[in-house]
């Protein structure tokens with residue numbers, strides 16, 4: 456296990472470059488096995504989730520090589536093999552192998568996915584989609600076994616009960632090679648869905664409407680990668696650095712962003728008083744000033760992202776007066792950061808799934824634990840703001856999704872170190 460050790464209270468300034476989107480990358484890597492030819496992904500973030508997905512690829516004899524920000528994946532000699540528990544449990548996104556294996560082989564055996572502890576995360580909509588395409592899905596001994604009829608999968612119209620990112624991506628992957636047309640209604644509209652569709656279309660798939668709530672897929676026989684694909688910038692990583700800059704920045708420029716992907720987030724933080732100048736693909740956040748309290752309700756894209764409700768919390772704690780409210784409508788139980796922030800002196804509590812925040816003049820460093828990735832990001836910002844030393848246990852959860860985080864924070868002037876946790 457890793458620990459992040461922070462000596463806080465130092466104003467941070469300079470430049471930070473955002474990596475490729477984690478939540479695109481973790482879908483694109485499984486989707487690569489749909490190609491009959493080698494795949495090249497550019498702008499890949501250096502995060503633990505990528506290492507884990509590469510290990511899963513190797514279990515299927517798919518060779519991959521990650522150098523700088525380029526990931527090469529060769530699925531030419533792929534063997535159809537079950538993916539039992541083990542690594543599958545280490546990340547949620549391993550469930551994309553269900554859709555990818557179905558699209559490539561018409562069958563899949565995948566251990567039940569693990570992932571962040573952020574409350575119940577059912578996959579009924581994924582399964583409903585596979586079944587609509589003609590697949591038979593069985594849950595046996597903590598494994599999901601999926602088979603297709605002899606004639607293969609067929610197109611279908613699938614109405615999702617909620618715009619699920621994972622179900623939309625999984626159904627796209629399973630249906631790109633199904634016979635006929637598939638329509639996904641009430642599809643998720645996140646930018647990562649468009650990224651997946653672009654990647655697959657460049658390999659010969661026919662997917663239209665990605666980014667709207669109705670996606671139409673015409674099945675094709677097979678896919679072949681021909682050109683490298685550059686992953687979109689990580690809007691959640693960008694939002695995390697904006698929050699940090701608004702709390703403790705002394706002028707921070709954040710590069711490689713697509714501003715439009717952050718519209719709801721920027722509207723909220725600017726309303727709070729964070730001053731931002733946008734240029735083509737960079738944002739300059741002016742030195743932290745007085746902030747007003749606010750109320751936030753998360754929702755699907757283009758609403759305020761659930762993945763940013765914890766990283767934005769330190770901004771609310773920095774406000775001068777009033778009571779802040781955060782309601783996470785996507786994951787109401789995503790509250791693992793609250794008890795930890797309270798240990799640092801934060802005036803924050805939760806009542807009936809409503810997070811109530813009061814201004815906290817000073818946080819103090821102490822030992823806390825990152826229960827999941829975004830709780831970890833929130834504690835990291837809190838640690839940078841706090842007096843004294845903050846030790847974040849389970850920092851592995853931060854490394855799962857934040858690209859080169861120690862390097863980036865040090866470039867901004869932070870006193871931060873990631874090390875193996877001592878045996879206790």
Ligand code: EPU
Pocket residue numbers: 478479481547548571575576577578579580581617618619620621622643761762784785786828829856
């Ligand atoms: N839901 C169901 N049934 C389903 C699928 C989803 O009830 O079959 C519910 C969920 O419980 C949740 C809502 O629908 O309340 C939305 O879930 P969604 O399926 O969209 O989430 P996901 O695909 O499992 C992805 C990201 C999450 C991010 C959510 C929401 C990946 C690997 N994960 O999860 O990212 O919070 O979309 O935007 O892309 C993170 O990066 O920190 C993270 C947790």
